[in-house]
Structures are given as structure tokens and as C-alpha cells.
Amino acid sequence: MTAAVFAPLRLRALPTAGEKKSCITMVHFCGLLTLRREPVPLKSISVSVNIYEFVAGVSATLNYENEEKVPLEAFFVFPMDEDSAVYSFEALVDGKKIVAELQDKMKARTNYEKAISQGHQAFLLEGDSSSRDVFSCNVGNLQPGSKAAVTLKYVQELPLETDGALRFVLPAVLNPRYQFSGSSKDSCLNVKTLIVPVEELPYTLSMVTTIDSQHGIEKVQSNCPLSPTEYLGEDKTSAQVSLAAGHKFDRDVELLIYYSEVHTPSVVLEMGMPNMKPGHLMGDPSAMVSFYPNIPEDQPSNTCGEFIFLMDRSGSMQSPMSSQDTSQLRIQAAKETLILLLKSLPIGCYFNIYGFGSSYEACFPESVKYTQQTMEEALGRVKLMQADLGGTEILAPLQNIYRGPSIPGHPLQLFVFTDGEVTDTFSVIKEVRINGQKHRCFSFGIGEGASTSLIKGIARASGGTSEFITGKDRMQSKALRTLKRSLQPVVEDVSLSWHLPPGLSAKMLSPEQTVIFRGQRLIIYAQMTGRMPAAETTGEVCLKYTLQGKTFEDKVTFPLQPKPDVNLTIHRLAAKSLLQTKDMGLRETPASDKKDALNLSLESGVISSFTAFIAINKELNKPVQGPLAHRDIPRPILLGASAPLKIKCKSDFPKALRYACPPSASQHRGALTCYEAKTFQVDDYSLCGLISHKDQHSPDFGENHLVQLIYHQNANGSWDLNEDLAKVLGMSLEEITAAHPAELVDSSGWATILAVIWLHSNGKDLKCEWELLERKAMAWMRAHAGSTMPSVVKAAITFLKSSVDPAIFAF
Incomplete structure (x- = not known):
């Protein structure tokens, strides 16, 4: 899965009867040491990635060994891209393979508890109740001396960067998600854990990636040290790279893969399950159609717009863009980006700027016309902007923006910048979707660990686009490219037509496409229903759209011979695409869609908000002995500063801070030092040990x-x-x-x-x-x-x- 799988653990002996299990807070990375140095059962993580064209299949195995004298339950939380379709979960315990079954989530939880109470060994994998990009896994009743290898598999599409690179990310960073009063009580983000230096993590990570493309592989780049690219043939259509030994969990592992002809349209036709009746999604062949429309660049449309910039000013924005000490602070990059955006707006438009955290502030009571006076006033506020608004609550300012009156002739274009650390993701996406017809939302995830569920979800719900800014990426470049998109003339009358032999038809599974932007790739899924031709036959699919009165067409011809795939990759991705339109979370999904989402998840084997994987080893029947031994497992500390920050430990500090600096913390090498301080404030990043100076001002633009x-x-x-x-x-x-x-x-x-x-x-x-x-x-x-x-x-x-x-x- 990803270093995802690697995130925080909490270990404890099995619960006694009637005791309730609790979840662990989501933390930055995967800390696994306690202050008392108890052995940690997670010994290593190995990840295998297979990339074919623009689809990745990932298999991640976590190897455990219980070196203690009591049975343990290991609970860990990990991030994953929200577009990933998790379809397999299994365990190998002392040589015995246990394959999990996908069940209704409530049923799976009950079965897990029942199995543990009966002394069986059990494994539970489920998504978080508040987000689509966070998963938790329970490894229950791991006996003394026992070894277990837990493997999960998923598939995902790979996004296309503007320079033609396909981008694969193995998440290693899991930021703390800000908890507000309305947060879900059953979210796995509620328990706070201690922190340790990343150098002291006791487990290793290995990753091997195999890449195949019929068009040829030009090069592979990464933000992490890799082995030299090894081509597996003279035609360079297959290659393999490995993550160098000693990877630190201080950043996501990112691969950029460059093909020779990445913009070529294509159709992949995959055979369905042979033992399933036709008419079902998994029984019929599935098609994945990829288009890269050649939309001509044009001057900005004469139609202006209302541009609202919603900027995260929570405490976490005071942290660096990347783990490098010299990296620019997020808030500083955001300020420079806002200046660029303000200067690039067209004359005659309307605009406003919102800053949000635990509260929100607007530059103007309502959007104002873009003039020299209003621009200067906005620039003055931007220059003084600080990451000083506490937590990360985006729903309230969104609702305030949507309540504002529409300006005739000026369609609303909303730009959202955030490091994405919120727990009410589904509520935010629902609000954007409700108002999706009257605006487009362009979203930007800042820094490693930004919520892919939030960033991609709000863009998808409103017909906008999403960008992620990590490592050496410049926020300014991606924001200005998006502004250019928003200023382009509107593409209209988008349609997809199929030309197939008699008796065969295509049933669309992807949502109807209403917006196409220049430089954007389209991926569309369809279910092929009816009788497949016996002889070698071809089909054709045509994408049509209108731009400024001109009609454009893109066509691709493909053979009608579905290819088998044991992993049913295209089917799983098609199911995931369909689930994203119906599954809005356990509480936010309309009743009319819940049954469809549950049935689709169970049929396809792709996990959803309503399902969970459960595996039980009934051969193990050893009741738990002794009382519950509760331990919180810390996570690594990464402050992104050249010297450790110091905070005070005092009983009158908020609870959010107390857990991060216990009385014994100073006894642990590398932990935060406790001392009396007067100039620090507590913000949402206190949850991960990062304290910002209340009286510290962001540097001016200096010599830039x-x-x-x-x-x-x-x-x-x-x-x-x-x-x-x-x-x-x-x-x-x-x-x-x-x-x-x-x-x-x-x-x-x-x-x-x-x-x-x-x-x-x-x-x-x-x-x-x-x-x-x-x-x-x-x-x-x-x-x-x-x-x-x-x-x-x-x-x-x-x-x-x-x-x-x-x-x-x-x-």
C-alpha cells in the first residue's frame, strides 16, 4: 500500500471482556517506539509496484513478529491516494494463509470483536469514517513468538503532469487532521500519540517498481534516492527501479515516469470474471478509454468572472513546503502566489480573498470590482498575512461564499489552497457538490500529507481541477497554470459516441463529462454489454466537443478482443470511479445511494465507506490471559527546522499539547525539551509537536x-x-x-x-x-x-x- 501502511501504530494486549477498543490519532508518519523501549512487532515493509501504461498495481506487505510474552493487538493507520481501489487483503501467519472477505462494515466489526472474544486470530481493514484517503488495520491476537505478514493490494490511475510525466506517489506522510467539535466520534483520528525522531524508527522500507509501456520509457525520476534504471529489453518498453536502502520517512516517495508518446489516445478492453453471469459489472468486459484532447490555446475569454481565493491560514501553514531545512514556508509561498494571482486577474472582473483556520476572515465584505484601489488594499493585507488562525475549518467559509449573491456575467471561480488536514472531508465535498452548478472549484494540496480525498473531491464535485504541490514544486507555477485554465473559453457539447458491431453496446460507468480543460487527460470507463464478436473485429469511440462555435473530434479504433487480467484492474478502477459518484461517506451518502454503493462494493471487491475486509484464523483458539496492558505508540518528529523547537510543559496548556510533551519526554534522546517559555502559541500543529512563534512575522520578499x-x-x-x-x-x-x-x-x-x-x-x-x-x-x-x-x-x-x-x- 504505501508508507501508508506504515503509519502510526498503537499496540496493546487484547481487551478484556466488555472493554471497548479505541482508535489512534492520525499522525505525521509511522512512529513505532515507546519511551520505555518495548519491542515493536512491525519489522519491515516491502512494496511491489507494477506500472502498465498509466495504471499502477501495488502490493504492500507488512511483516510482524511478537517478541513479547503476552498476546498483542496492533492497530495502524495509513494514508492512500483517494483514487486507489483496494481490492485484496490477506495474512500469512506462521505459514498459514488467511484471505479476508469483504463484508458490510458493521457486520465486519461485529465479527472481528466476536472472533477476538473467542480467542481466534482476526484481521480487520477499513476506511476512515471521515475521509476516503485514510485506512486503518487491526491485527488482533498476535501470540507471543508468532509472525504475521499482512498484504494488501490496490490499483490506481496515474495523473499526468504538464511536462508529460506520469506521477506515482507512495504516501509516507500522514499529517494530523484537525479535530473540531463536530468531528466524528468513531474516526480513527482521535487518540493522540507521542513522537520520536525519525532516525529511531525500528523498521525498514523496500520498494521495487516495474514499468511497462508499448511506447517506450524515456526516463524515471524521483524525489528519493533510487537504484539506476534497469531496462529489461533493448526497445526500452520495460524497466525496473528500486528505492535505495535507508529511506527516511520524511517525505512521500514520488516517481515521475516519462514515456515516448504519452498523449496518444487508447482503449484497453479487459475480460470479465469467467464464472460470473453476463449483465453484471464484473462479468462483462470493461473498457478504459483515454483521451488527451488537443484543445488549441486561445486568448482569455471576454467573459470575466468572480475570483475568490480561499487560503489556509492554520498553524500548519507555518511549516516548510518540504522536509528540507531550506525549503520555503508554506505561508510564504502562498503569499507570493496570491500576489501573482492578483496581478494576473483581468480588468473588469470581481474578486475577494478569504483566510481560514479555526475562524475565517474576508478581505472585503463581498466580492469587489478589480481596480487599482481594491487591488492595493488586497495586496496590503496579503503582505501582512500570517499562519495565525489556529485549526483547519474550511466548511464555514465555504458556506459563507456560497450564500453570497451571484454577479451576472461573472461566473464564480473558487481557488482553494490548503494543506488539507481536516476531518470533515465528506461534509466539505457535499457542500461543494450541492453548489457545483454555480461555480468551479480549483483546489491545491500544499506539502506532503495533504488530504487527497479533500483536494480531489472538491474539484471533482464542481468540474474543476486539482493540483498537489510537494518537494520542489512551485505553488506559483501550478496556480497560474490553473488561472489560465479558468480564463479559457468554455468547452461545450461534450459527448462520447461508440461505433460497435450489432448486438454489442457500451454502458457508461464514468460520470458525464461537462468540462474539458486544455492540457487535461480524460479517462472514461464503460461496461461492454451484449455479444462479443467471434472473429477479429474492431470498434471505434469518438469524443466530440465544441469550442467557440467550432466542433472538434478525437477518434480511436481498438480491437474487440478483451484481454484477461487476474487482478481485474480495469474492472476495479471502473468500480472505483462509479463508487466515487455514489459513496459520500458513511453519514453523508443519501439513503437512495447507500444500497447501490454497498452492493457495488461487495460485487467488485473494492472497499468503500460501507464495507470492510475481515479475516479470521479459527485454528487459533487461545483465550487472552491477564489484564489489558494499554500503550500509546509514538510517531517520528519532523519539525523541518535546523534546531529543535522547545515548548513548555505546564498543566494549564490545552490537552492537545500536553500529550506531546509528557514529564518523561526529556528523558528520551531526541524528544522535545521541556522548559519555561513565554512566546509560543498553540495551534493545530501542536498535535505533531510543531509550535509557531506568536510574535514571529513572515519574512518580507527580501531580495526576490x-x-x-x-x-x-x-x-x-x-x-x-x-x-x-x-x-x-x-x-x-x-x-x-x-x-x-x-x-x-x-x-x-x-x-x-x-x-x-x-x-x-x-x-x-x-x-x-x-x-x-x-x-x-x-x-x-x-x-x-x-x-x-x-x-x-x-x-x-x-x-x-x-x-x-x-x-x-x-x-
Whole structure:
């Protein structure tokens, strides 16, 4: 599964009769040491990944050994991408294989409790009640000296990055999810655990990945050390890479796979279960259709919009973007991103900015027209923005935004930035879906461990797109690319048609596609019903859509010979796609969809909110002896700072903090040091030991001249000739003024041309971030300078001694 599987454990002896089991809190990573150094049963984790084209099949095995003298129950929580379809769970105990059965969740829980009370060995795997990307597993009644290997399997689609790379992530980071008063009582995120340095984790992780593509594999990159890529044939259609030994659990393991022709449309046809009757999802052949529409790039639509930026300002945003000490803080990256977005907005639109945490703040009482005055007021607030609003509660500001009046001719475009650490994920997605017809939501998950369930769920519910910003990714680049998408003309009349032999038809399983963005891949699932042709025959599927009155078509022809797959990969992914439209969580799913979701889950074998895997070893019949021995298992501490932060241990601190720094913590090497402090505040990241300074201000933009230049652009796209511009250009204002060709253009025109040339000379590697604001600047300049513009450009290039080609200004 993923380092997912690796996350927090709590160990305890089996419960006595009538005792209730409790869940463990979700924590950053997978801590497995106690302060008293009890042996930890998890010894190693091995992961096998098989990637074929743009689908990954993952098998993760956790190896346990009980070295204690009492029976144990091990409980662990792990993250997983919400698009993953978990379809298999089994255990190998002292040589005996036990395969789990997928059951109604309530029934599975009851059977687990019953088995444990009868002295049997039992295993339970279930999704969290509040999110689709968190799973928990109970390994019950692990006898002294006993060994158990628990294996789970899942399949998932691989998202496509803008540079053509397929992205596979093995989650290792599981951030604490903020608990608010309305949080679920039966969520596995409620018990708080101690923390230890990551270097002291007692288990190892190994991962081997095999990649196959008919188009050829160009290269494989990773954010973690890998073995050299080993090609398994001269045609480079198959390759294998391994995670280098000694991986630290301080980041997700990410692979970027580059194929030769990743944009080629394709259809994969998979044979159904041979022993199942036709007419059922798992009995009929399933098709996975992949399109990459070649939508032409166009100038932004004349139709403006209402742009609302909803920015996470919870305490966790004060942490670094990645585990590297030199990484930019999330809140600082967010501020720079907001400045870029504000400067890139089109004249005539409306906008607003919300910051949220335990409470929320709006820049304006309601969205305002984009003018120089409103932009300057917003920029002033952005510059002072801090990660100072406590926890992470996104539902209330969303509801406030949706209650606002619609602005005729200005469709609502909502941009959500968050590290995604919330427990009411299904409630948030439901709110977005209810309002999905009147807006599009573009979501951004910041840093490792962001909730894929929240980020992908709210985008899917509103026809938007989602992005994840980890490691060295720049939030600015991904946000500006998304803004360009939101400004593109609307694609309309999207339809999919099939041309198949008589007696054969395609039943759509994926939700109807209503929005297509440039640079977006579409994956569609269908169930093939009827009689498959005996002879070699082909079918055709055609994607049609209309853009600005023009009709476009993409066609792909494919052979009608389904291929067998023992794992039924396409069927499982099709079932997962269908479940995502019906399964909105244990409490949020409408009654009309609950039965369908349960039946679909049981038929396909793909776990859902209503099902759980249960495995029982009835050959083991050893009643528990002795009282319950309860122990909380800590997690690793990763503060992302060069030196450990210190916090005070005092009984009047909130409970959320007390557990993180017990009286004995200072006795443990590497633990937080207890001392008397006066300047720290408690925020939602106290749950993982990260305390932010209350009086610490985010650094200014310092020597980042690109951000400084962008900050001083006017709303209409121009710049003023002043000391701020001179500082960026590295010249005195007197020099710039003396070179000004006043007979050709006024001072603002001169300043604007100089600024644009500076961007092309000094920021060309980040052009994707300032392209929209440059476009706005040039539109202003053409209207302002008219026929003198070529002469002004020539004078500016000469003055700056720049090698920029004047042709970029397209006179």
C-alpha cells in the first residue's frame, strides 16, 4: 500500500471482556517506539509496484513478529491516494494463509470483536469514517513468538503532469487532521500519540517498481534516492527501479515516469470474471478509454468572472513546503502566489480573498470590482498575512461564499489552497457538490500529507481541477497554470459516441463529462454489454466537443478482443470511479445511494465507506490471559527546522499539547525539551509537536526581485517610474529618468517596457508564472504608446543592454 501502511501504530494486549477498543490519532508518519523501549512487532515493509501504461498495481506487505510474552493487538493507520481501489487483503501467519472477505462494515466489526472474544486470530481493514484517503488495520491476537505478514493490494490511475510525466506517489506522510467539535466520534483520528525522531524508527522500507509501456520509457525520476534504471529489453518498453536502502520517512516517495508518446489516445478492453453471469459489472468486459484532447490555446475569454481565493491560514501553514531545512514556508509561498494571482486577474472582473483556520476572515465584505484601489488594499493585507488562525475549518467559509449573491456575467471561480488536514472531508465535498452548478472549484494540496480525498473531491464535485504541490514544486507555477485554465473559453457539447458491431453496446460507468480543460487527460470507463464478436473485429469511440462555435473530434479504433487480467484492474478502477459518484461517506451518502454503493462494493471487491475486509484464523483458539496492558505508540518528529523547537510543559496548556510533551519526554534522546517559555502559541500543529512563534512575522520578499517587480505592477498592467522599479533594475532613478525618451512615451510607458524586458531577461525560467500579467502589460502598452512602441522598445533594450529579441512584443 504505501508508507501508508506504515503509519502510526498503537499496540496493546487484547481487551478484556466488555472493554471497548479505541482508535489512534492520525499522525505525521509511522512512529513505532515507546519511551520505555518495548519491542515493536512491525519489522519491515516491502512494496511491489507494477506500472502498465498509466495504471499502477501495488502490493504492500507488512511483516510482524511478537517478541513479547503476552498476546498483542496492533492497530495502524495509513494514508492512500483517494483514487486507489483496494481490492485484496490477506495474512500469512506462521505459514498459514488467511484471505479476508469483504463484508458490510458493521457486520465486519461485529465479527472481528466476536472472533477476538473467542480467542481466534482476526484481521480487520477499513476506511476512515471521515475521509476516503485514510485506512486503518487491526491485527488482533498476535501470540507471543508468532509472525504475521499482512498484504494488501490496490490499483490506481496515474495523473499526468504538464511536462508529460506520469506521477506515482507512495504516501509516507500522514499529517494530523484537525479535530473540531463536530468531528466524528468513531474516526480513527482521535487518540493522540507521542513522537520520536525519525532516525529511531525500528523498521525498514523496500520498494521495487516495474514499468511497462508499448511506447517506450524515456526516463524515471524521483524525489528519493533510487537504484539506476534497469531496462529489461533493448526497445526500452520495460524497466525496473528500486528505492535505495535507508529511506527516511520524511517525505512521500514520488516517481515521475516519462514515456515516448504519452498523449496518444487508447482503449484497453479487459475480460470479465469467467464464472460470473453476463449483465453484471464484473462479468462483462470493461473498457478504459483515454483521451488527451488537443484543445488549441486561445486568448482569455471576454467573459470575466468572480475570483475568490480561499487560503489556509492554520498553524500548519507555518511549516516548510518540504522536509528540507531550506525549503520555503508554506505561508510564504502562498503569499507570493496570491500576489501573482492578483496581478494576473483581468480588468473588469470581481474578486475577494478569504483566510481560514479555526475562524475565517474576508478581505472585503463581498466580492469587489478589480481596480487599482481594491487591488492595493488586497495586496496590503496579503503582505501582512500570517499562519495565525489556529485549526483547519474550511466548511464555514465555504458556506459563507456560497450564500453570497451571484454577479451576472461573472461566473464564480473558487481557488482553494490548503494543506488539507481536516476531518470533515465528506461534509466539505457535499457542500461543494450541492453548489457545483454555480461555480468551479480549483483546489491545491500544499506539502506532503495533504488530504487527497479533500483536494480531489472538491474539484471533482464542481468540474474543476486539482493540483498537489510537494518537494520542489512551485505553488506559483501550478496556480497560474490553473488561472489560465479558468480564463479559457468554455468547452461545450461534450459527448462520447461508440461505433460497435450489432448486438454489442457500451454502458457508461464514468460520470458525464461537462468540462474539458486544455492540457487535461480524460479517462472514461464503460461496461461492454451484449455479444462479443467471434472473429477479429474492431470498434471505434469518438469524443466530440465544441469550442467557440467550432466542433472538434478525437477518434480511436481498438480491437474487440478483451484481454484477461487476474487482478481485474480495469474492472476495479471502473468500480472505483462509479463508487466515487455514489459513496459520500458513511453519514453523508443519501439513503437512495447507500444500497447501490454497498452492493457495488461487495460485487467488485473494492472497499468503500460501507464495507470492510475481515479475516479470521479459527485454528487459533487461545483465550487472552491477564489484564489489558494499554500503550500509546509514538510517531517520528519532523519539525523541518535546523534546531529543535522547545515548548513548555505546564498543566494549564490545552490537552492537545500536553500529550506531546509528557514529564518523561526529556528523558528520551531526541524528544522535545521541556522548559519555561513565554512566546509560543498553540495551534493545530501542536498535535505533531510543531509550535509557531506568536510574535514571529513572515519574512518580507527580501531580495526576490521578481516578486518585488510583480508586487508593484498596477491593476491595468502598467508600472510607475519610481524607486521601487529602480531597485529591481539595479539602477538609480536618475539614470532611468535621464534615459527616458519623453518624446515617444510618458514615464509609465517607459517604466512598463523596462519591466517587461527585465522579466524576459531575468525571469524567463518562470515565464509560466508571469505570462498573464505580461499579456496585460502589453495590452496596456499597445493602447498607450500606439505607433511609437517599436521605437520605445528599441530604446529600452539599448538602455538595459539586453539581448531580448524585440519580436517578442509582436508589434
